[in-house]
Amino acid sequence: MSPSPKTLYEVLGLAPSATADQIKAAYRRAARTSHPDRGGSAETFHVIAEAYEVLSNPQQKAAYDLSLGRGGARSGSPAAPPSASRTGYARAGSASAEENLGSTPRFVPDFSPGSPPVLPLALAGQQIHGTPRRPGFFARLGSTAAARYDGENLTINLLQRTLLPDYPAGRLVNGLHVPDRSPRGGNLEVGHVLLGGYRMAVLESQVASPGNYNWDGRHLRYRGREVNIGRLPDAVRTLQDRFPECNVSGWVVLHSPNGNPFEPVIDYPPSLSRSAPATVHVVNAGTLQRELRRFFNDGPQPQMVQLQVLGGLLDAVAQ
Known part of the structure; x- marks a missing residue:
């Protein structure tokens, strides 16, 4: 049985209660160690960058937290959560953004x-x-x-x-x-x-x-x-x-x-x-x-x- 994919918080080594400053600091630490120019892999660096892009955006973070069963969203509808990551890390669930784009013109x-x-x-x-x-x-x-x-x-x-x-x-x-x-x-x-x-x-x-x-x-x-x-x-x-x-x-x-x-x-x-x-x-x-x-x-x-x-x-x- 394959292990469950990591959450975006786990990718950055954070607790779900992390503040915006903690998210930014964790990203910069992870980016420094995983950057391809410093011996890291491009795939790992991209995953870390994607995690930061979601968690640093309040609307996307609220949608992602909701998908994990955490916390309530603020008033109004949050932005649509990002589509599933190709790298196997847990992302907010939603229909693919390709569902309407591939139709015949x-x-x-x-x-x-x-x-x-x-x-x-x-x-x-x-x-x-x-x-x-x-x-x-x-x-x-x-x-x-x-x-x-x-x-x-x-x-x-x-x-x-x-x-x-x-x-x-x-x-x-x-x-x-x-x-x-x-x-x-x-x-x-x-x-x-x-x-x-x-x-x-x-x-x-x-x-x-x-x-x-x-x-x-x-x-x-x-x-x-x-x-x-x-x-x-x-x-x-x-x-x-x-x-x-x-x-x-x-x-x-x-x-x-x-x-x-x-x-x-x-x-x-x-x-x-x-x-x-x-x-x-x-x-x-x-x-x-x-x-x-x-x-x-x-x-x-x-x-x-x-x-x-x-x-x-x-x-x-x-x-």
Whole structure:
């Protein structure tokens, strides 16, 4: 008889009554000893990172505690618990976030012989459109432009490998040039928009230095210094205004230069909600996959491709 899988608390060597500070301290101790750069295994490090991501998020922690038969959730429904871990460790039980994403795409409006199509079928059936905007020579000399361009390519490759094959209705549009409808005016350079059903994820990407980052919902900091996230909040507001039928949320994606999907680590204050719509989240590559799957799976009719919305996004692709 095989032993019962460890709980996430046991992964970090904690009691279920551990405080937020104790969870953070335990994660950092475990991460130091299990990191592949220090002789640990990548699988163990990923399990530890996943445990921390759940237990450091108050909503996910409440859902996980409920699945273990502990404690009551606060008023309101907690965020959906994460899907089962592939590593065999006990996670909060829920239906897989793939249950609605794998359906055959349904185009709206459909391709009727009696009316001209909104988009050609070949274009509508394509999952990836556009490419990152390559910065000029002098711009690439600056670390920000180079980190953004390299990060955008990493995000495209990540989604092409891990999400889009499982989500036939997902449409990724890259390199958009969108007029800003806020009082600031001007134009917004948007790295990526992922469209599915009635939901739209606006993504900005960069390659980030190793270490821990802090995100409080408005400001991203690294070693006490604020990190520029561009005009992503303006892009989310502008696209929400332009496509009111969609639920629009934004993500800043930080990629590790060594390719580890669970680095860098993002720390969040306990009061921050990471599931509210039309807000900006900061994630590493590993967390992005999970959050996007949940975001689209939880939306209405995720298997639908809105051709008019897709057409509007394609019109904004930078030439």
